[in-house]
Amino acid sequence: MKKLLLGNEALAQGAIDAGLSGVYAYPGTPSTEITEYIQKSKIAQELNIHASWSVNEKTAMEAALGMSYAGKKSMVVMKHVGLNVAADVFMNMSVSGINGGLVVVVADDPSMHSSQNEQDSRYYGKFAMIPILEPSNQQECYDITKYAFELSENLGLPVLIRLVTRLSHSRAGVVTGQRIAQNTVNLPKIETQFQLIPIHARDRYKHLVDIQPDMLEISENSDFNKFHEGTNKTIGIIASGIAYNYLMENFEDGNCPYPVLKISQYPLPKEPIKELFDTCEKILVLEDGYPFIEEAISDFLGENRKVIGRLSGDIPRVGELNPDNIANALGFDIVINDNLPKVVLGRPPQLCVGCGHNDLFNAINVLKNESATQQVFGDIGCSALGVLSPYESINTLIEMGSSITMAIGASNAGIHPAIAVIGDSTFTHSGMTGLLDAIIEKTSITVIISDNSAIAMTGAQDSAASGRLISICKGLGIEEDHLKVITPLHKNLQENIDIIRDEINYKGVSVVIAQRPCVQLPKEKKDKLKEYTNVSIN
Amino acid sequence: MYTKINIILAGVGGQGILTIAAILDTAALDNNLNIKQSEVHGMSQRGGAVQSHVRISDQPIYSDLIPQGKADIIISVEPMELLRYLPFLKKDGYLITDSNPFENIKNYPELETLYNEIKSHKNHILIDAMKIAKDLGNSKATNIVLLGAASSLIPLSDESFQKAIATLFERKGERIVAKNLEAFLKGKEIAAELVS
Numbered sequence: 001m002k003k004l005l006l007g008n009e010a011l012a013q014g015a016i017d018a019g020l021s022g023v024y025a026y027p028g029t030p031s032t033e034i035t036e037y038i039q040k041s042k043i044a045q046e047l048n049i050h051a052s053w054s055v056n057e058k059t060a061m062e063a064a065l066g067m068s069y070a071g072k073k074s075m076v077v078m079k080h081v082g083l084n085v086a087a088d089v090f091m092n093m094s095v096s097g098i099n100g101g102l103v104v105v106v107a108d109d110p111s112m113h114s115s116q117n118e119q120d121s122r123y124y125g126k127f128a129m130i131p132i133l134e135p136s137n138q139q140e141c142y143d144i145t146k147y148a149f150e151l152s153e154n155l156g157l158p159v160l161i162r163l164v165t166r167l168s169h170s171r172a173g174v175v176t177g178q179r180i181a182q183n184t185v186n187l188p189k190i191e192t193q194f195q196l197i198p199i200h201a202r203d204r205y206k207h208l209v210d211i212q213p214d215m216l217e218i219s220e221n222s223d224f225n226k227f228h229e230g231t232n233k234t235i236g237i238i239a240s241g242i243a244y245n246y247l248m249e250n251f252e253d254g255n256c257p258y259p260v261l262k263i264s265q266y267p268l269p270k271e272p273i274k275e276l277f278d279t280c281e282k283i284l285v286l287e288d289g290y291p292f293i294e295e296a297i298s299d300f301l302g303e304n305r306k307v308i309g310r311l312s313g314d315i316p317r318v319g320e321l322n323p324d325n326i327a328n329a330l331g332f333d334i335v336i337n338d339n340l341p342k343v344v345l346g347r348p349p350q351l352c353v354g355c356g357h358n359d360l361f362n363a364i365n366v367l368k369n370e371s372a373t374q375q376v377f378g379d380i381g382c383s384a385l386g387v388l389s390p391y392e393s394i395n396t397l398i399e400m401g402s403s404i405t406m407a408i409g410a411s412n413a414g415i416h417p418a419i420a421v422i423g424d425s426t427f428t429h430s431g432m433t434g435l436l437d438a439i440i441e442k443t444s445i446t447v448i449i450s451d452n453s454a455i456a457m458t459g460a461q462d463s464a465a466s467g468r469l470i471s472i473c474k475g476l477g478i479e480e481d482h483l484k485v486i487t488p489l490h491k492n493l494q495e496n497i498d499i500i501r502d503e504i505n506y507k508g509v510s511v512v513i514a515q516r517p518c519v520q521l522p523k524e525k526k527d528k529l530k531e532y533t534n535v536s537i538n
Numbered sequence: 539m540y541t542k543i544n545i546i547l548a549g550v551g552g553q554g555i556l557t558i559a560a561i562l563d564t565a566a567l568d569n570n571l572n573i574k575q576s577e578v579h580g581m582s583q584r585g586g587a588v589q590s591h592v593r594i595s596d597q598p599i600y601s602d603l604i605p606q607g608k609a610d611i612i613i614s615v616e617p618m619e620l621l622r623y624l625p626f627l628k629k630d631g632y633l634i635t636d637s638n639p640f641e642n643i644k645n646y647p648e649l650e651t652l653y654n655e656i657k658s659h660k661n662h663i664l665i666d667a668m669k670i671a672k673d674l675g676n677s678k679a680t681n682i683v684l685l686g687a688a689s690s691l692i693p694l695s696d697e698s699f700q701k702a703i704a705t706l707f708e709r710k711g712e713r714i715v716a717k718n719l720e721a722f723l724k725g726k727e728i729a730a731e732l733v734s
Contacts, residue, residue, distance in 0.1 A: 004564075029579055029580030169576060170574060170602035171574070245600040245601050246603070247600075323605040336606065338625065341655050344618055347586055347619070349583070350585040350642060352585065
């Protein structure tokens with residue numbers, strides 16, 4: 001039966017049907033719905049597939065590797081910047097290789113709809129020297145995921161699936177197939193495989209290098225890479241992943257007169273690219289994200305510019321592809337119209353009505369008026385909206401956890417007050433270790449954990465911090481006199497300002513937990529949270 | 539003759555455009571048509587501008603995004619958000635919108651200016667869908683009134699729309715299903731009066 005599924009959901013169903021035993025993930029747009037689909041799937045529950053959230057992408061990937069070590073099939077899912085967090089295990093598990101099939105799913109966000117950069121995960125796949133799969137539509141999301149597990153077990157390597165926002169968050173009819181059984185526990189046959197001390201790591205790395213030609217051969221014969229003959233050889237086109245759809249949209253019934261190589265599997269297949277070079281006057285590369293293929297096949301000095309794309313300026317260097325910028329590159333007579341009537345104003349995202357972050361920022365802004373030198377280091381999540389009007393409370397926003405550690409460095413440099421504002425889930429994801437740094441050195445910073453007990457921006461998923469913040473901070477060694485809990489409500493504004501001001505004036509580390517449940521949480525969850533909120537610190 | 543339609547749904551995060559999309563999807567699937575429907579998740583959902591591209595056809599659909607100048611209809615639950623997607627509207631395409639502003643930004647434009655801009659397009663249906671929904675006793679059905687107003691321009695039968703509405707609201711009970719069906723038909727009726 002045909003089901004209408006998001007690209008993310010099709011991928012998740014493909015994983016279930018491939019015999020998955022566990023998915024590990026931290027929420028992040030545009031990847032979140034993959035794990036949520038498995039969490040909600042009745043069949044996944046019956047099959048006892050592990051699907052609860054991990055504390056961050058690194059812990060998630062390591063757990064997935066552990067499941068693979070035990071012989072079962074596992075998947076780890078994240079947004080593109082999450083792979084930076086998990087990069088350590090990612091780079092090393094390609095050296096060790098895997099046991100049960102292991103698939104890494106990374107959803108990139110070209111145009112930065114909900115992200116701070118548009119990094120292209122294909123570079124990571126190449127860096128780790130593992131196969132990359134890049135589905136072009138929802139059906140391929142399903143099919144490629146089933147194939148990915150098979151490929152992973154055949155090669156003994158993790159396999160990377162790269163998605164982009166528009167595929168993750170677009171629905172189409174998908175035909176699903178038979179479900180393959182889960183693996184049973186089966187430890188690795190080679191005892192030294194997962195023991196990456198130098199003597200074994202050298203062997204494993206040599207093995208990884210040695211099987212690169214096999215990977216290329218598989219890719220050259222892959223059904224997911226398709227060569228379409230064309231009669232007009234003035235341009236040969238390479239279109240990867242979703243770019244293929246945008247290309248075909250430009251031709252009635254998808255009848256493209258140019259030769260087209262559709263790429264959905266890497267390493268890049270050499271044979272068909274050579275054929276394009278030999279027979280076509282120019283080669284247009286269409287890829288969402290960075291000019292990954294274009295750079296690989298262009299001539300280094302740019303003197304013989306046969307390859308065109310983002311680097312040559314035929315496609316805009318930044319932002320996502322669409323049917324229009326591709327039509328433009330094909331030389332079609334279209335005018336891309338970005339002009340809107342003057343009456344249309346921007347409408348940026350903002351905090352929900354009744355959000356506790358709002359009352360926290362109001363307090364911080366009063367303190368800003370008291371001290372011209374105050375700097376506020378922000379962090380990822382809903383609290384990041386404090387950068388925007390009407391608050392403009394936050395001076396920096398870089399990546400998960402950087403609020404606390406940047407405040408440390410700024411404080412060392414002489415900035416006072418140095419305030420970090422971090423959400424509860426971001427704190428457990430990447431903030432705790434930075435706080436330990438500050439506590440060890442008694443750095444003069446004020447850390448405000450804006451605790452809404454949810455991973456709010458991605459849809460109010462359960463936060464690992466819920467009910468644990470006080471004990472975590474105490475365990476890290478925060479002085480009890482400088483651990484405060486406040487409730488960010490308008491009626492408490494003056495009291496909250498006074499508490500934060502006192503902590504700013506303390507020449508050491510303070511933590512203020514601003515506790516108020518996310519308005520997006522369902523009532524039963526809010527009620528449950530009452531059990532631990534407003535608990536006295538002692 | 540091919541069945542083929544491109545619709546852009548517009549609004550502010552939380553206004554229910556994905557419900558309209560789900561009804562269109564369900565009705566199209568029921569008719570064995572191909573569908574591609576993109577939507578916005580993440581940061582913009584928090585009170586920002588959101589849109590969904592819905593494409594329905596009996597032929598294969600390639601792009602998840604509608605090219606500029608190829609949308610047959612823009613349906614918006616908010617008048618300024620309607621105009622944000624004008625570059626996508628086909629020549630002689632239809633603009634359908636609720637007249638009630640969602641004012642969560644500074645300097646929200648004068649309503650008259652907005653309405654004049656909308657009225658400068660020949661094919662527009664500008665209605666107080668929120669009031670129509672309220673009068674029917676279900677203010678949450680503003681989006682369904684608008685879908686009803688657009689329905690005669692969409693190559694899907696009334697029966698399949700109504701079946702889809704019944705399916706999607708089923709778990710909320712019979713009364714809510716009936717209220718939404720009523721909203722759909724009222725929207726259709728009012729649009730017919732305006733267009734004739």
